[in-house]
Amino acid sequence: MNSFLRHLFVDHWHRKALSVVLAVVIWLAVNHSLTATRIISNVAIHVINLPPGKTVEGMQTNGLLSKKIILTLSGNKNILDSLSSNDLEVVIDAANAGNEMVVNIDKKNLVSLNPELEINTAISRVSAASFVLRPMRLLTEKIPIIVTNPIGEAPRGYQFLDIFPYRLFITISGPEKIIKRLKDREIRLTFNLNEISRSQLDTLADKSDLANENTISFFVPDAWKQISFPTLSEIPLTIDDPDAKYLKIDFIKRDLLPLEVPLPVTLFYPPEFLNTINPSTLSLSAGGIVENIHGVYLINRPLRVKGVSRLFLDLVKDSMQIVVIAEPTREFGSLFWSLQFVDPRALEDRYVKQLQTDPSEEDVNDLQPDLREEYLRNRFRSYMMRMQLLKPDDTCFDFKAILQGHSVQLVEPKSS
Numbered sequence: 001m002n003s004f005l006r007h008l009f010v011d012h013w014h015r016k017a018l019s020v021v022l023a024v025v026i027w028l029a030v031n032h033s034l035t036a037t038r039i040i041s042n043v044a045i046h047v048i049n050l051p052p053g054k055t056v057e058g059m060q061t062n063g064l065l066s067k068k069i070i071l072t073l074s075g076n077k078n079i080l081d082s083l084s085s086n087d088l089e090v091v092i093d094a095a096n097a098g099n100e101m102v103v104n105i106d107k108k109n110l111v112s113l114n115p116e117l118e119i120n121t122a123i124s125r126v127s128a129a130s131f132v133l134r135p136m137r138l139l140t141e142k143i144p145i146i147v148t149n150p151i152g153e154a155p156r157g158y159q160f161l162d163i164f165p166y167r168l169f170i171t172i173s174g175p176e177k178i179i180k181r182l183k184d185r186e187i188r189l190t191f192n193l194n195e196i197s198r199s200q201l202d203t204l205a206d207k208s209d210l211a212n213e214n215t216i217s218f219f220v221p222d223a224w225k226q227i228s229f230p231t232l233s234e235i236p237l238t239i240d241d242p243d244a245k246y247l248k249i250d251f252i253k254r255d256l257l258p259l260e261v262p263l264p265v266t267l268f269y270p271p272e273f274l275n276t277i278n279p280s281t282l283s284l285s286a287g288g289i290v291e292n293i294h295g296v297y298l299i300n301r302p303l304r305v306k307g308v309s310r311l312f313l314d315l316v317k318d319s320m321q322i323v324v325i326a327e328p329t330r331e332f333g334s335l336f337w338s339l340q341f342v343d344p345r346a347l348e349d350r351y352v353k354q355l356q357t358d359p360s361e362e363d364v365n366d367l368q369p370d371l372r373e374e375y376l377r378n379r380f381r382s383y384m385m386r387m388q389l390l391k392p393d394d395t396c397f398d399f400k401a402i403l404q405g406h407s408v409q410l411v412e413p414k415s416s
Helices: 002-009 013-033 077-082 176-184 198-207 242-246 310-319 344-356 369-386
Strands: 035-048 054-056 069-076 088-093 101-103 110-112 123-127 131-133 135-147 158-164 167-175 187-189 215-219 248-253 256-259 263-268 290-293 296-299 303-306 320-325 337-341 388-390 400-404 407-411
Touching (some): 054 167, 158 369
Parallel strands (some): 263 320
Antiparallel strands (some): 101 131, 135 167, 158 248, 263 296
């Protein structure tokens, strides 16, 4: 056995070693000389040297086109097998493009994005479908953005009140045709309330003086102030409007405030029915939830209010009334009614004036005067729209206004 092993490995060892070396060299040479052809999809196209004031449809701010190209590559098999579209880029020199340029891709257009890939030695041939490049006028415009009411649900214990500002602008550059189309379109920005946690609002509430205005302002993070324009950029573009720093979502705590004054009730007589329905033929009837005090009909139930601040309620509580619409067409059903504010413009002016001089309203005082006034007026109007009347048991206050002969009776619905 020993003699066999000695004969196998020791005898004529120098010739055997030389054979092994030659075999390795031959294997390496053959392996390196193996060629193949491979198709690689989604290769980026980079346009350079465009004349000033020109761009190409689909070209993003980094010079890359939004469309990709399919390449057919021939070369070293091992290297081709390891390639991906992220290793390569097709570069188009558009210095002499004129109004139109037919692009034929070959090896000189191929650039390696991988420092370990040497195109000259690894790839022998490059081919792709030809395409036309048409330089266009580069246009820069301010595009309006409409900030819509958010989707989702406010965190528990809070109610969405408003969002401000409602309108912003973003400056973008691109082909004239695309920019004009975007400017004519209504670009919308919508946030999701589900992305705001209760703990975030609780922290803000703890830092705020909520004695009169139980409003919490959640300033929108910079990461949310972005718009996607796929034809112009692979990544969302940041809104560069200076007013974007004021972008915030207002919430109000779901506090229930007592309405400490009686609520008047009146009838409204539509002019089209005055021949048959007028103060001489129809009036309110006292009884049930209504009482007549010195000729004024008042709701005699204790009520609470939700969805507004204490300051707002203090300003408007003596200027509210319930209005029942007297329509003969509703004779066999309940008449429509609504909560209305008397002289709302004057109330709004008082609200704005008071808060503009309130040093505790730091968020408001940071705004420019015109923007601050617009913000406060919008907040007041949001309160008017969102105000709800509740009964002592926290259920919604409701009644039926029933026509009975020459009177209207207000009747509470029966509890189910």
